[in-house]
Every structure is written in C-alpha cells, then in structure tokens.
Amino acid sequence: MTPLTPVDPASVTFLQVEPTTRCNFTCGFCCGRHMDQSDQSWDDFQAALDAFPNLQHVEIQGEGEPLMHPQFFRMTALARERGIKASTITNGSLIGRQIERILDSGLASVMVSIESAVAEDFTLIRGGRLDDVTRGIGELLRARAARGQATPTVGFAMTVLRHTQDQLTPIFELYERLGMDGGILCHMLSDMTPYAQHYTDAMRSEVLPELNQSLMWTRYARNVKRPGYHESPIRHFWNDLMSTARNEQTGKAGVSAFTSCPWLDRSLFVNRHGLATACPNIKDTTRFAFGHVRTDGVERILVARDGMRRQLATGAIPDACRGCFIADSIAHSTRTPDRSPAEL
Amino acid sequence: MTTAADVMSRLKSLIVDEMDVKPAPGEIADTASFFEDGLGLDSIAIVELIALVEEHFGVQFSDEDLVPSSFRTVQILSQVIADKLAAAPPA
Numbered sequence: 001m002t003p004l005t006p007v008d009p010a011s012v013t014f015l016q017v018e019p020t021t022r023c024n025f026t027c028g029f030c031c032g033r034h035m036d037q038s039d040q041s042w043d044d045f046q047a048a049l050d051a052f053p054n055l056q057h058v059e060i061q062g063e064g065e066p067l068m069h070p071q072f073f074r075m076t077a078l079a080r081e082r083g084i085k086a087s088t089i090t091n092g093s094l095i096g097r098q099i100e101r102i103l104d105s106g107l108a109s110v111m112v113s114i115e116s117a118v119a120e121d122f123t124l125i126r127g128g129r130l131d132d133v134t135r136g137i138g139e140l141l142r143a144r145a146a147r148g149q150a151t152p153t154v155g156f157a158m159t160v161l162r163h164t165q166d167q168l169t170p171i172f173e174l175y176e177r178l179g180m181d182g183g184i185l186c187h188m189l190s191d192m193t194p195y196a197q198h199y200t201d202a203m204r205s206e207v208l209p210e211l212n213q214s215l216m217w218t219r220y221a222r223n224v225k226r227p228g229y230h231e232s233p234i235r236h237f238w239n240d241l242m243s244t245a246r247n248e249q250t251g252k253a254g255v256s257a258f259t260s261c262p263w264l265d266r267s268l269f270v271n272r273h274g275l276a277t278a279c280p281n282i283k284d285t286t287r288f289a290f291g292h293v294r295t296d297g298v299e300r301i302l303v304a305r306d307g308m309r310r311q312l313a314t315g316a317i318p319d320a321c322r323g324c325f326i327a328d329s330i331a332h333s334t335r336t337p338d339r340s341p342a343e344l
Numbered sequence: 345m346t347t348a349a350d351v352m353s354r355l356k357s358l359i360v361d362e363m364d365v366k367p368a369p370g371e372i373a374d375t376a377s378f379f380e381d382g383l384g385l386d387s388i389a390i391v392e393l394i395a396l397v398e399e400h401f402g403v404q405f406s407d408e409d410l411v412p413s414s415f416r417t418v419q420i421l422s423q424v425i426a427d428k429l430a431a432a433p434p435a
Contacts, residue, residue, distance in 0.1 A: 209412070210379060210386065210387045210390075211378075211379065211387075211390065211412045211415055212412055213387040214387040214388075214390030214391050214394070214415075215390075215394075215410045215411065215412065215415070217387065217388075217391045218390075218391050218394050218395075218405075218410055219407060219410055221391065325386060325387070325388065328386065329386070329388070332364075
C-alpha cells in the first residue's frame with residue numbers, strides 16, 4: 001500500500017474544532033475572552049467533517065465553553081453518524097442541565113477543566129463555582145450508571161499555575177471521591193505569546209519556571225500510574241503526543257525528542273470561523289491560517305500545511321510556531337550531528 | 345559506601361550516554377545547570393532524566409525530593425542521589 005502523503009486528505013485522522021469563544025466563566029488566563037465572541041456555523045462544522053474521509057477522532061473544544069454552542073449536540077450526532085470518536089473539554093458548569101443529552105450524544109469522553117480543588121481558589125481562578133461543577137459531574141456519573149452506559153468517560157483537564165502546584169494531589173483525590181473514570185490530563189499555564197500577551201502581571205507570574213514544570217510533569221506521571229488512578233481509557237491526541245519523549249533516530253532522550261510535529265503530520269485545528277490552522281495554539285489567523293475549510297477547499301489547506309511541515313523539518317521555525325516546545329525540539333534535532341536529514 | 349564524587353562521575357556518564365547532549369563526561373562542569381545555560385535540556389528531557397536516574401541508581405525520588413533546589417546543578421543532584429543511597433537499607 002502506498003503511504004499517505006501529507007497533502008492527502010486521508011492523512012488527517014484527528015481534528016479539533018472550536019465551536020465557540022463564548023463562555024460563562026472568566027478565567028484570567030483564557031485568551032478566548034479577548035477574541036470576538038462567536039459560534040462556529042453548522043455549515044463550517046459539516047464541511048470540516050466532510051473534508052477528511054479518514055477522520056477517527058474529533059475534539060469539539062476551543063477557547064470558549066462548548067456546551068454553550070446551540071448546536072453542540074447536533075455536532076456530536078454527526079460525528080457519531082460517521083463513526084468518528086468525539087470528545088470535549090468543558091468548564092463543567094452546564095453539565096447538570098444537559099445530562100440526558102450528554103448521555104444520548106455518543107460522546108466518548110468529557111473532560112472538565114480544573115486548576116484547584118479548593119472552592120474559593122477555584123472561584124478566584126475561573127469565576128465559577130466548584131460545587132456546581134462537582135454536582136454536575138456526580139449527577140452525570142450516576143445517570144450514566146443507571147443506564148448501564150460506559151461512555152462518556154468523565155475526567156479532569158488540569159492547568160497548573162505557580163500557586164496551584166500543591167493542588168495535584170487534592171485534584172486526584174477529588175477525582176477519586178467523585179468516582180470519575182476519564183483520566184486526568186495535565187498541562188502547564190502557557191507562556192506562548194498568543195496566550196501570554198493578554199496576561200496581567202499577576203497572571204504572568206503564575207507561569208511555572210521550566211524546572212518546576214519538569215518536576216510537576218514527573219509528579220503527574222507518577223500519579224497517573226498509581227493504582228486507582230489512570231490515564232484516560234479514551235486515548236487523546238495529547239496523551240500520544242506527550243508519550244513521544246525519545247528521538248526515534250538517535251534513541252536518546254532529550255531536547256530532540258520530536259523529529260516532526262504530530263499536528264502537521266496527521267491533525268488540524270479549525271476555529272469558530274472555519275479557518276484551519278496547524279494547531280489550537282495558533283491564534284493569529286490573519287497571518288497563519290491555511291485557509292477556510294468550506295470556501296478555500298482542502299487542497300489549499302493541506303498544501304499550506306505541508307509547506308509549514310517542510311520548513312520546520314529544515315530547522316527553521318515558522319513564525320506561527322514560535323515558543324512551541326515541539327518546534328524547538330525539531331529545530332534542535334536538525335542540529336544534532338548523528339541525526340539523519342529529515343524526510344521531506 | 346558510594347561518595348557524592350562517585351555518583352557525580354556516574355551521573356555525568358549517564359547524561360552523555362542516554363541524553364541528547366553534546367559534551368563528553370569530562371567536559372561537564374560540576375556546577376553545570378541542566379537547562380539552556382548549561383547542558384541545554386528542556387522540560388521534557390528533565391522528566392526523562394529523572395526516570396533514568398531512578399532506574400540507574402535504584403533510588404526513588406519522593407515528592408519532597410522533587411523540588412527545584414535538588415536540581416539546580418549536576419553537583420547538587422549528585423549529592424541528593426548520594427544522600428538517598430546512603431539512607432537506603434542495605435540490599
């Protein structure tokens with residue numbers, strides 16, 4: 001069988017779509033609050049799914065609260081109809097009002113964002129109430145059990161701030177107390193420009209220094225391997241991405257762990273306006289969008305994506321990828337003497 | 345008994361053999377940091393290094409060990425490892 005080329009629509013197996021930038025929370029680190037507040041159109045969502053015949057997984061989540069999109073469940077229904085695994089990350093505040101629809105949706109996974117298991121701190125960070133979120137999670141899990149359903153699994157998506165480093169264990173304990181089963185994703189507060197440009201000085205000081213990030217990753221990795229806790233049984237793109245920690249060519253661990261970008265190899269992000277970019281970290285669509293998923297056509301998008309992939313493979317970091325640890329890793333690997341040239 | 349100097353020598357060899365760094369063991373300064381201003385490792389690489397150290401030296405870092413002050417330089421990490429080895433019950 002001929003291997004798929006990066007410009008073949010079938011090469012895209014993972015798609016993340018941003019249903020909305022609207023949200024009922026006020027997280028200080030969220031750049032979505034500084035964007036126009038709008039929803040993705042149904043036509044653009046459908047066009048995104050139509051464009052890629054080999055899609056296996058669609059993550060319906062961007063900078064806003066996905067459950068606020070009036071057609072969120074129509075989106076999950078279409079994914080289900082096409083046999084595409086669907087998942088989302090939500091702030092959890094609306095779960096309690098939508099339990100039956102969530103259970104009917106075919107969603108494989110619902111992850112709930114959290115930074116702190118302390119109610120007052122949760123409110124300070126997110127502007128919502130932890131009690132409302134945990135009540136909704138509990139009700140969803142009980143209703144799911146009553147139906148005898150296994151999905152959606154329900155887990156946490158944790159962002160670590162400097163002052164919440166000590167919340168790792170309490171969040172794992174809360175997960176266990178609630179009887180959750182979707183695993184816990186973890187990432188550090190981003191210092192990439194599209195996000196950090198909107199931070200206040202106080203929020204900027206919440207970005208963990210690199211060494212603290214490493215130590216937090218280590219503690220996190222230990223927790224997910226302890227009995228009773230586990231990674232999500234529904235594999236996420238991010239799980240696979242973070243498990244790539246060794247250079248396949250040199251076999252060594254380190255800063256050349258990535259020799260290509262998983263986003264540019266097999267994935268795509270489509271924002272609420274239907275504009276496709278390499279990944280969700282790229283917010284400047286005026287400069288960096290590959291094209292519109294409905295009006296520009298898939299060929300233009302994938303040719304542009306391949307151009308970015310080729311540039312990165314030479315070690316020249318595209319402007320859109322500045323500050324990305326994967327891009328840094330690839331650039332470093334091109335300077336490693338025992339690495340063979342990247343496959344173009 | 346394993347001294348901190350023995351540990352440091354083994355740690356430097358481990359870094360060169362297993363990590364994606366350029367210097368030879370003899371070229372790594374005792375006071376080298378692990379990051380950009382030293383060995384040039386990034387946050388993912390440090391996670392790998394911690395796992396490698398635990399496997400190679402047969403030690404397990406506790407949450408109390410996993411603090412920035414333990415990982416400032418090669419020398420400091422060597423001392424932390426040596427202390428853990430000294431505190432471990434004989435096999």
